[in-house]
Amino acid sequence: LDVKNIGTGAYGVVCSAIDRITGRKVAIKKVPNIFGTITVTKQTLREVKILRHFHHPNIIAVLDIENIYIVLNLMETDLHRIIHSAQPLTDHHVRFFMYQILRALKYIHSANIIHRDLKPSNIMVNANCQVKIGDFGMARSLAPGNDRKDLFMTQYVSTRWYRAPEILFSLLDYSYSVDVWSVGCIFGEILNRRQLFPGKDHVNQIKLIIHHLGTPSDDLLNRIPSDIIKRVILSYGTIAPVPWRELAPNASPSAIALLSVMLKICPWERTSVEKALGHPYLSEFRDEQSEITCEPFVSTDSSTQHIC
Secondary structure (H helix, E strand, O other): OOOEEEEEEOOEEEEEEEOOOOOOEEEEEEOOOOOOOHHHHHHHHHHHHHHHHOOOOOEOOEEEEEOOEEEEEOOOEEHHHHHOOOOOOOHHHHHHHHHHHHHHHHHHHHOOEEOOOOOHHHEEEOOOOOEEEOOOOOOEEOOOOOOOHHHHHOOOOOOHHHOOHHHHOOOOOOOOHHHHHHHHHHHHHHHHOOOOOOOOOHHHHHHHHHHHHOOOOHHHHOOOOOHHHHHHHHHOOOOOOOOHHHHOOOOOHHHHHHHHHHOOOOHHHOOOHHHHHOOHHHOOOOOHHHOOOOOOOOOOOOOOHHHO
16 A cells, blocks of 8 residues: 555544545544543544544545544545745635635534634645545534533633633633634635734733734623733723734735624624625625535444543
8 A cells, every 4th residue: 555644643543545445535634642641632632523424525534534534535635734835825825715704614513513723734725725624623513402511611622822812711601603703714814824813822822812903891801701811801901902904914894894804802792604605806706506504413322422
């Protein structure tokens, strides 16, 4: 078999290979020491169960599982590499990427799943600019009846630069809007070819967001349970938001209009995925018939239900 190492990280090792039966190029993910810790075991099981539940053109598919080897779609690169390369990106590219990401997110959310770790390196891209969302190890179900305690015990989830304010502020409840924030950060990064909020640590991340988007409303401040975080925010004084034209100087007015509603500090003011898909910025690529939904994800294994 023509096996090549294409990536290594905390998640394990990913190699490309040829399926000898179908002749298809695939990616094989090996998870090391899968039973070494409960956390790794849970994350791997969760990711496999969720990916086997999904069937969508913009979401990575599990093709097979052999022991601790997970066979997936092979994609040429990821969005992080494209953004931070010399490859020119037109507004046409940006619209196409964003439409596919949001279309996939609508499907994910329709299954009562929040991804919680959306970032450019988790969005695979092939030579035709087709994207597929991957890495569901941090995903959780919001299905009615599921134990939500695990969700709110893991406040520090998504990679810091793409982490929604409600998570940074330790709000006791968060929902699908955390993914919308992350995609908004990705959108801004594609437009600027650099991260919007590259915080050095948790407090610096809060500072960057507030110094760009302004002081949170009293309504939001009153919902923050941590007095320490409240004091940090109030110590900045009253901050006026920076004009979006300065935050995304190369973006079109239509792109800025969409970006601004995705990156609202207050989660209840943030746009929904459905509204984002209907935004004029994406009308060139919108195909409502392709925006399919998914059956709700419900764990049927009582021994693992609490982890999903």
